[in-house]
Amino acid sequence: MLNIRPVLLSLYYCLNCFFAADTFAIFLTLPMFVLSVVGVSLQKSSWFTVDDMIWIIAYLFFAIGPLQALDKGYFNGGPVDSVPFTNGQLIEAMAGVFLFFFIFLCIHLMFRKREIETRNVEVSERALLLLLGLNILSFVGVVVGFGGFSNLLAARYDKDAALTNIIAFPSMALQLATVFFIAIIFRSALRLNRAAPYVALTISVVLLAICQNPGNTARYVLLASWMPIIYILFQGRLKASYLYVLVFLSIIFVMPVLNLTSREGVLFFEALGSTDFSSGVFRLPFVDVFDMSAFQISFMKDHGYYWGQKTLGLILFFIPREIWTTKATLTGLDLGTYLQDNNIAGTSNLSFFVAGDFYADGGLVAVVIGALVVNYFFCRVLIHRKILINGVDLRSAVLIAAIPILIRGPLGANLGLTLQEFVFIAILTVTLGSKQKAEFDLPVGGRAP
Numbered sequence: 001m002l003n004i005r006p007v008l009l010s011l012y013y014c015l016n017c018f019f020a021a022d023t024f025a026i027f028l029t030l031p032m033f034v035l036s037v038v039g040v041s042l043q044k045s046s047w048f049t050v051d052d053m054i055w056i057i058a059y060l061f062f063a064i065g066p067l068q069a070l071d072k073g074y075f076n077g078g079p080v081d082s083v084p085f086t087n088g089q090l091i092e093a094m095a096g097v098f099l100f101f102f103i104f105l106c107i108h109l110m111f112r113k114r115e116i117e118t119r120n121v122e123v124s125e126r127a128l129l130l131l132l133g134l135n136i137l138s139f140v141g142v143v144v145g146f147g148g149f150s151n152l153l154a155a156r157y158d159k160d161a162a163l164t165n166i167i168a169f170p171s172m173a174l175q176l177a178t179v180f181f182i183a184i185i186f187r188s189a190l191r192l193n194r195a196a197p198y199v200a201l202t203i204s205v206v207l208l209a210i211c212q213n214p215g216n217t218a219r220y221v222l223l224a225s226w227m228p229i230i231y232i233l234f235q236g237r238l239k240a241s242y243l244y245v246l247v248f249l250s251i252i253f254v255m256p257v258l259n260l261t262s263r264e265g266v267l268f269f270e271a272l273g274s275t276d277f278s279s280g281v282f283r284l285p286f287v288d289v290f291d292m293s294a295f296q297i298s299f300m301k302d303h304g305y306y307w308g309q310k311t312l313g314l315i316l317f318f319i320p321r322e323i324w325t326t327k328a329t330l331t332g333l334d335l336g337t338y339l340q341d342n343n344i345a346g347t348s349n350l351s352f353f354v355a356g357d358f359y360a361d362g363g364l365v366a367v368v369i370g371a372l373v374v375n376y377f378f379c380r381v382l383i384h385r386k387i388l389i390n391g392v393d394l395r396s397a398v399l400i401a402a403i404p405i406l407i408r409g410p411l412g413a414n415l416g417l418t419l420q421e422f423v424f425i426a427i428l429t430v431t432l433g434s435k436q437k438a439e440f441d442l443p444v445g446g447r448a449p
Helices: 005-019 023-041 050-069 087-111 125-145 149-153 168-188 195-211 219-233 240-264 268-274 289-303 309-315 331-341 354-359 363-383 394-408 411-432
Strands: 117-122 385-389 434-436
Touching (some): 005 023, 005 050, 023 087, 050 087, 050 240, 050 394, 087 363, 125 149, 125 195, 125 411, 149 195, 168 394, 289 354, 309 411, 331 354, 354 363, 354 411, 363 385, 385 394, 394 411
Parallel strands (some): 117 385
Antiparallel strands (some): 117 434
């Protein structure tokens, strides 16, 4: 069967090369384009996988984004559009990104000859009552954690951050974990046509819609909330070719609308009518991650390296600053604060890829070391070790939904929710599941032989 993935990536890249404003941008982005094509070419499954999301996001953020934006040393649009860049700075920034994903690909290939370790856990319908109780309890926790319904339902720019307390995000993570388990049980019992799974799923989905909806929730949190449910209901059988097109169309059409509805509380149809989509194909909105990687090169030359402090703070992000008063701030926040203080950007909350955190601690050498550790752990623990729940790879579902924001970054500011989801999923799996002998060992492509 023809793998359509590299064809789609190649056609869109060539189209953007034809309309590129700066020939240098083609040479700059060509290595990441080739690496992305190699990455998607290795995917043998016809279904959309974690690898697919990694490579399409890397392709859009670090090949298409700079190819569309660069024009004679400037980025058209984005947080640093008034800052000039030399070719040397741009090359060094791209080198850090390329090294990170090249190391990911190499480690991935190292595991390809091994069978994926697979264990299936069965969760019976008898767990529904407990899961629904926990789901309702977590919903109450989310409401209380965000300071009441009025603050929870407010648009993001209208929320009072001072009202949010420490139980908000653990409650959110528990709510997500329980609704995912309820969806898995519902999907398993679908052919039995029983009422209980329908009732439990309906209640949990309604409560989730109150907490996470386009009028009050960040776009990436919306994806993290609803994408896994879709994945579960389709049992992971989401056609890769369709999802590639859907990701692309979502960035062009959906993200700008959600930007208005979630941040400013604009009604959906009003946002739809006031959004200009005409230039979307040739200038993807909100794809400015590489811009900040490039700005970091000159920033670090002026401020010096941190020699491990940033990476340590990233690893131990869960320790409150009130306890660890000397903990290093996030590199992305440093850059964002500098840009805002100098009236270059309107906010300090800007994107920042994790390779930049490593770069801040020692340049490209630190990027290589950090990429080796992170990618080995990621491939070994999350990609090549599967725990199926009623035959559904829930961890992959959560990862697919989280990867866009984790790559966009800053990682330290966005990793907490995903990790808390994994913790609750692990607890629920151990508590509610009965271990079953794996019926098969999954090949690397993710499908049973």
